Amino acid sequence: MKHIGALQARVTADLSDREPTAEELDAIELEMPVITAEVELLDAQIMTLDRPVSELDERRIRRARRRVLAARRELSNRAVTVSTSGVGA
Numbered sequence: 001m002k003h004i005g006a007l008q009a010r011v012t013a014d015l016s017d018r019e020p021t022a023e024e025l026d027a028i029e030l031e032m033p034v035i036t037a038e039v040e041l042l043d044a045q046i047m048t049l050d051r052p053v054s055e056l057d058e059r060r061i062r063r064a065r066r067r068v069l070a071a072r073r074e075l076s077n078r079a080v081t082v083s084t085s086g087v088g089a
Helices: 005-011 022-047 055-085
Strands: none
Touching: 022 055
């Protein structure tokens, strides 16, 4: 008797093979300012890995951290506004 369990994986679609849903794309779009700010912070930190940190590097990293915090604050404020806007409806 053959076991068909191994063949079933070939027939069944894997969750990683599917396209993102509209809701997932909307969530990504909503979080894109935070993602962009975090990438900029990471870039600023990477630039200082192989050399001593200069005053300009410190300023660049501080500005990038502030952008990340501002983007996160904005995202949190949007989430609170969206969740409380439907309370009285």
